[in-house]
Amino acid sequence: MLFAEKFQLRIPGPTPIPPSVQRAMNQPMIGHRSQEASQLVRECSDRLKPIFGTNQQPLILSSSGTSALEAGVVNTLAPGEEAIVVVTGVFGDRFSKILQRYGMIVHRLDIPWGQACDPETLKTFLQQHPQTKAVFMTYCETSTGVLNPVDKLTKVVREHSDALIIVDGVSCIGAVDSQMDDWGIDILVTGSQKALMLPPGLAFVAVSERAWKTIEQNPTPRFYLDLVSYRNQLEKHTTPFTPALSLLFGLKEVLNLLELEGLEQIYRRHELLKNMTRAGIQALGLKLMTSDQDASPTVTSIDCKDTDWQAEDLRKALRKQNVIVAGGQQHLKGQIFRIGHMGYCDPLDILTTLSALEIALKQLQIPVDLGTGVKAAQEVWMDHV
Amino acid sequence: MLFAEKFQLRIPGPTPIPPSVQRAMNQPMIGHRSQEASQLVRECSDRLKPIFGTNQQPLILSSSGTSALEAGVVNTLAPGEEAIVVVTGVFGDRFSKILQRYGMIVHRLDIPWGQACDPETLKTFLQQHPQTKAVFMTYCETSTGVLNPVDKLTKVVREHSDALIIVDGVSCIGAVDSQMDDWGIDILVTGSQKALMLPPGLAFVAVSERAWKTIEQNPTPRFYLDLVSYRNQLEKHTTPFTPALSLLFGLKEVLNLLELEGLEQIYRRHELLKNMTRAGIQALGLKLMTSDQDASPTVTSIDCKDTDWQAEDLRKALRKQNVIVAGGQQHLKGQIFRIGHMGYCDPLDILTTLSALEIALKQLQIPVDLGTGVKAAQEVWMDHV
Numbered sequence: 223m224l225f226a227e228k229f230q231l232r233i234p235g236p237t238p239i240p241p242s243v244q245r246a247m248n249q250p251m252i253g254h255r256s257q258e259a260s261q262l263v264r265e266c267s268d269r270l271k272p273i274f275g276t277n278q279q280p281l282i283l284s285s286s287g288t289s290a291l292e293a294g295v296v297n298t299l300a301p302g303e304e305a306i307v308v309v310t311g312v313f314g315d316r317f318s319k320i321l322q323r324y325g326m327i328v329h330r331l332d333i334p335w336g337q338a339c340d341p342e343t344l345k346t347f348l349q350q351h352p353q354t355k356a357v358f359m360t361y362c363e364t365s366t367g368v369l370n371p372v373d374k375l376t377k378v379v380r381e382h383s384d385a386l387i388i389v390d391g392v393s394c395i396g397a398v399d400s401q402m403d404d405w406g407i408d409i410l411v412t413g414s415q416k417a418l419m420l421p422p423g424l425a426f427v428a429v430s431e432r433a434w435k436t437i438e439q440n441p442t443p444r445f446y447l448d449l450v451s452y453r454n455q456l457e458k459h460t461t462p463f464t465p466a467l468s469l470l471f472g473l474k475e476v477l478n479l480l481e482l483e484g485l486e487q488i489y490r491r492h493e494l495l496k497n498m499t500r501a502g503i504q505a506l507g508l509k510l511m512t513s514d515q516d517a518s519p520t521v522t523s524i525d526c527k528d529t530d531w532q533a534e535d536l537r538k539a540l541r542k543q544n545v546i547v548a549g550g551q552q553h554l555k556g557q558i559f560r561i562g563h564m565g566y567c568d569p570l571d572i573l574t575t576l577s578a579l580e581i582a583l584k585q586l587q588i589p590v591d592l593g594t595g596v597k598a599a600q601e602v603w604m605d606h607v
Numbered sequence: 608m609l610f611a612e613k614f615q616l617r618i619p620g621p622t623p624i625p626p627s628v629q630r631a632m633n634q635p636m637i638g639h640r641s642q643e644a645s646q647l648v649r650e651c652s653d654r655l656k657p658i659f660g661t662n663q664q665p666l667i668l669s670s671s672g673t674s675a676l677e678a679g680v681v682n683t684l685a686p687g688e689e690a691i692v693v694v695t696g697v698f699g700d701r702f703s704k705i706l707q708r709y710g711m712i713v714h715r716l717d718i719p720w721g722q723a724c725d726p727e728t729l730k731t732f733l734q735q736h737p738q739t740k741a742v743f744m745t746y747c748e749t750s751t752g753v754l755n756p757v758d759k760l761t762k763v764v765r766e767h768s769d770a771l772i773i774v775d776g777v778s779c780i781g782a783v784d785s786q787m788d789d790w791g792i793d794i795l796v797t798g799s800q801k802a803l804m805l806p807p808g809l810a811f812v813a814v815s816e817r818a819w820k821t822i823e824q825n826p827t828p829r830f831y832l833d834l835v836s837y838r839n840q841l842e843k844h845t846t847p848f849t850p851a852l853s854l855l856f857g858l859k860e861v862l863n864l865l866e867l868e869g870l871e872q873i874y875r876r877h878e879l880l881k882n883m884t885r886a887g888i889q890a891l892g893l894k895l896m897t898s899d900q901d902a903s904p905t906v907t908s909i910d911c912k913d914t915d916w917q918a919e920d921l922r923k924a925l926r927k928q929n930v931i932v933a934g935g936q937q938h939l940k941g942q943i944f945r946i947g948h949m950g951y952c953d954p955l956d957i958l959t960t961l962s963a964l965e966i967a968l969k970q971l972q973i974p975v976d977l978g979t980g981v982k983a984a985q986e987v988w989m990d991h992v
Contacts, residue, residue, distance in 0.1 A: 227635050236636045236852060247853070248629055250612050251621045251806060253931060284808055285670040286848040289831040324828045415849060421636060423669055423808045423851030443709045446674040446832070463671040464800060466808030466851065467621060468632070546638060 229544040232575050234364045234393055234521035234562035235416040239472070243419060246475035247468045254467060260459035262470050267456060269477040272485060274391075274410055274428045275401035281452040283425040284466040287392040287413030290425035292320050293447040294388040294409045297437045298356050301325030306351055306385070307358045308339045308375070312365035312551045313390055317358040324442065329354065335554065336366050336523070338516040341374040348382050356386040356408075362394035362518040365551045366511060367560060369394065369518035376405040386433050392416060395426075396480065397492040397520045397564045408433035414469055417492075417520060419476050419565040423466045429453070492519035494606050495563040495572055498599035502576040505598035506583065506590055511558055520564035523550075527557040531586050539582035545575055569603045614929040617960050619749045619778055619906035619947035621800040621807055624857070628804060631860035632853045639852060645844035647855050652841060654862040657870060659776075659795055659813045660786035666837040668810040669851040672777040672798030675810035677705050678832040679773040679794045682822045683741050686710030691736055691770070692743045693724045693760070697750035697936045698775055702743040709827065714739065720939065721751050721908070723901040726759040733767050741771040741793075747779035747903040750936045751896060752945060754779065754903035761790040771818050777801060780811075781865065782877040782905045782949045793818035799854055802877075802905060804861050804950040808851045814838070877904035879991050880948040880957055883984035887961040890983035891968065891975055896943055905949035908935075912942040916971050924967035930960055954988045 231238050252258050263282060270280040283290060295317070299305060304327045307318045321328045331347045333339045339359070348354060357379050361372050372389055379387050386408040391400060395410070396417030402410045407430070414424035429437065429449060437449055451462040480488060496519040503510055503524055511523035526533040533549060533556055540547055548560040561575060576595040583590045616623050637643050648667060655665040668675060680702070684690060689712045692703045706713045716732045718724045724744070733739065742764050746757050757774055764772050771793040776785060780795070781802030787795045792815070799809035814822065814834060822834055836847040865873060881904040885895055888909055896908035911918040918934060922944055925932055933945040948957060961980040968975045 229635070231636060231638065233638045236639060236849065239636050244633055247632065250614070251616055251624050251800075253616065253618045253933070254621060254807065255933075256931070285674065285831065286850070288848040289670065292830045320830050323830050413849070415636075421851060421853035422639065422849040423854065445677045445705050445708050446670065463673040464621065464798070464807040465671070466806060466854075468806035468853070469808065469851075546641070548638070548640075 225544060229546055230571060230575055230578070231546050232561050232563065232571070233546055233548040234560055234564065236422050237416060237419055237562060237565035237567070239421065240419055240479060240566045242479065243472045243475045247472040249471045252467060254464045255460065259467065262474060263456070263461060263465065264459040266470060266473050266477065269481070270426060273396050273400065273480065275399070276403045276410070276428045278403070278428045278430060279453070279456055280426045280428040281449060281456060282461060282465060282470070283427060283447070283452065284423060284463065285425055286422055287411065287425050288316065289447060290411035290413065290427050291317055291390055293427055293449055294358070294411055295320045295324060295326070296442045296444040296447055297440060297449045298386055298388065298409065298433065299324070299326050300440060300442050302327065303355045304329065304351060304353045305356045305358060306331060306347060306354050308344060308360065308370065309333065310337065310339055310360060310366065310368050310370060311335050311363035313363055313392070314358070314360045317360070317390065321358070336368065336511045336525070338368045338370045339375060341371065341378045344375055345378045345382060348379060354383060354385045356388055358388045359390070361389050361391040362398070362520055364393040364521060365554065367518050367521045367523035368512050368516045369398065372407070373401070373405045376407055380406045386436060393564070394518060394520050397488065399489050402428055414473070417564045418473070420469055420472050424469045424473065489519070492564060494569060494603065495519065495567055496522065498569060498572045498602045499561055499563055501602045502572070502595035502599040506580065506595040521560055521562050523558045523560045525558055531588055533557065533559045535586055536582055539585050540578055543578045543581065545578040572599055610929060614931055615956060615960055615963070616931050617946050617948065617956070618931055618933040619801070619945055619949065622804060622947060622950035622952070624806065625804055625864060625951045627864065628857045628860045632857040634856045637852060639849045640845065644852065647859060648841070648846060648850065649844040651855060651858050651862065654866070655811060658781050658785065658865065660784070661788045661795070661813045663788070663813045663815060664838070664841055665811045665813040666834060666841060667846060667850060667855070668812060668832070668837065669808060669848065670810055671807055672796065672810050673701065674832060675796035675798065675812050676702055676775055678812055678834055679743070679796055680705045680709060680711070681827045681829040681832055682825060682834045683771055683773065683794065683818065684709070684711050685825060685827050687712065688740045689714065689736060689738045690741045690743060691716060691732060691739050693729060693745065693755065694718065695722065695724055695745055695751065695753050695755060696720050696748035698748055698777070699743070699745045702745070702775065706743070721753065721896045721910070723753045723755045724760060726756065726763045729760055730763045730767060733764060739768060739770045741773055743773045744775070746774050746776040747783070747905055749778040749906060750939065752903050752906045752908035753897050753901045754783065757792070758786070758790045761792055765791045771821060778949070779903060779905050782873065784874050787813055799858070802949045803858070805854055805857050809854045809858065874904070877949060879954060879988065880904065880952055881907065883954060883957045883987045884946055884948055886987045887957070887980035887984040891965065891980040906945055906947050908943045908945045910943055916973055918942065918944045920971055921967055924970050925963055928963045928966065930963040957984055
């Protein structure tokens with residue numbers, strides 16, 4: 223099948239791997255306690271700092287993003303301690319599930335899915351729960367395409383509480399600005415398979431000085447996810463357990479690519495990709511799930527619940543053209559579809575996706591003028607240039 | 608540097624990646640909830656069964672071998688419950704550390720490092736600790752090159768106790784025979800980066816029917832390492848969290864290679880590699896750390912503590928020839944060196960390693976007749992053919 227490996231992977235992770243990153247992962251295997259491995263681990267950690275916006279040393283875990291969320295829980299809290307979780311979708315809900323599993327007392331601040339959390343809302347909620355030891359929030363909520371205003375939310379927490387702030391940055395770190403230290407985030411986690419353009423299998427965790435004090439005292443048992451052991455071993459330029467070396471080979475090249483393009487330009491590119499996607503979707507008469515203000519630069523959700531066609535049928539029609547978009551999760555299944563545009567994605571990919579979308583809509587007998595979505599996106603792009 | 612990527616990686620993991628496996632890992636990224644990913648996960652799990660010797664469905668974790676050891680602990684025991692750990696080296700000790708971290712009561716059966724555990728010794732120990740809920744043991748102890756007689760140890764436990772049997776097979780499964788179901792192992796774990804010839808980043812866990820009953824009742828909190836969620840998701844042909852997809856692409860090709868060679872032949876090859884290595888080492892007047900009976904087919908330890916030269920100097924001399932062997936761990940540091948011969952390793956690799964070893968010994972002014980070790984290994988090989 224000639225085109226079996228030629229497809230547009232437009233889901234919010236895993237994302238496509240750049241060719242040079244793929245090649246880098248083909249280096250022959252090395253010992254994980256070798257000098258080469260030590261250099262690699264230390265260098266990758268150092269070069270991740272600006273992406274997190276921190277002077278702390280990001281820790282490298284060989285596991286998926288969820289394990290890093292769990293690390294944020296089991297390292298900071300003991301059973302019976304209180305936590306606020308800002309739930310704006312599936313991944314806020316996951317924080318809540320992990321906390322409950324470990325016996326923490328969870329105060330859920332449920333925000334309607336598709337909206338970001340307003341800082342005033344969090345402030346009021348925080349005042350209602352003065353015993354809160356930690357506040358968990360999601361920077362980009364992958365399931366809805368919302369980018370929470372983490373800078374403002376963090377400010378509110380810091381002004382009204384001593385609670386630690388733990389942020390899930392899995393589906394946006396590396397694509398949107400992050401100033402962990404300046405904003406006062408205590409733990410920021412991300413994964414390899416989103417804006418960092420690697421296969422899944424690595425997670426990264428940065429920890430504030432303040433959080434280390436809590437972590438060192440915290441009695442909740444943990445071994446593979448014990449951040450103290452990662453910190454101690456990183457000081458010796460290594461990891462406590464055998465790391466996913468082929469992904470680290472790739473990470474080094476990813477860092478080359480990010481530094482070459484420059485973080486500011488990368489953030490602008492993702493803004494552009496978002497704006498092009500949103501303009502195209504609207505020009506086609508489809509409904510965006512999020513407001514302009516709440517929209518994430520990494521993933522766009524399209525609301526199909528009031529349409530007389532099925533989101534899943536549209537996804538299938540796109541799949542036949544080798545364009546892969548994501549469906550909804552949990553209660554949004556069949557209600558929305560999502561276009562991922564983070565990492566190795568350029569404006570032409572958006573035009574390609576929109577043009578395929580137009581054909582798919584036509585095939586489903588949905589009234590649409592061919593070229594309309596593409597044109598709107600092209601105009602955004604040309605204005606940007 | 609022309610030869611920078613040409614080296615003999617003769618450590619007991621990570622091990623070299625076969626070229627076709629490397630190529631397989633270059634497939635473009637796919638969605639982890641796609642039909643392709645589901646097929647891949649299910650097929651890999653199915654085809655792992657004969658390697659474990661089980662009819663159970665091996666679970667696929669995206670993390671290192673240690674996480675799978677931890678899964679064996681937190682899924683089966685509650686704090687305060689009693690466990691026996693057969694400690695024959697670093698990795699038995701690791702089981703013990705994990706158990707202690709989680710508040711289980713550990714009865715350590717310490718065996719002198721370099722020796723296997725005798726079934727009678729375990730039987731006596733078991734009778735001294737009748738409250739034991741689980742027995743933890745290491746199939747191949749990577750740190751010493753000992754292969755414990757897991758078939759006989761399991762028999763003893765089954766005859767004298769209802770304790771669950773949890774076996775660390777990380778550094779031998781896929782290179783030595785394993786009959787999990789017939790022997791009565793309850794949980795058998797392994798990792799990707801040893802005999803399975805993949806980069807580190809995947810761990811595999813097979814669980815007996817009997818163990819599932821305990822696991823389902825066990826209150827110890829766990830999330831990323833909750834085996835129930837892996838089982839439930841595997842029934843739907845998927846994983847609870849985003850799996851390390853590039854390694855799964857590689858795993859499928861590894862399974863092709865293993866099936867093509869045939870497990871019986873693979874086990875014979877590893878026996879041969881062991882015998883060649885041991886014959887060569889002895890012919891050079893060096894001292895093997897383990898007896899013929901206790902020696903693992905995957906890694907050979909050479910005892911240097913009574914020599915008038917330093918093991919670390921020898922390793923450096925080998926490194927200059929682009930031959931990489933492992934040192935000792937913990938109190939064996941500087942006392943031994945270890946030659947890994949598992950996975951993508953053939954008899955010629957052993958001859959290459961021995962010939963480099965002879966030169967390295969000469970360079971350190973250690974009396975040795977060039978060619979002696981190689982000849983002894985050649986003879987073993989020719990007898991075998």
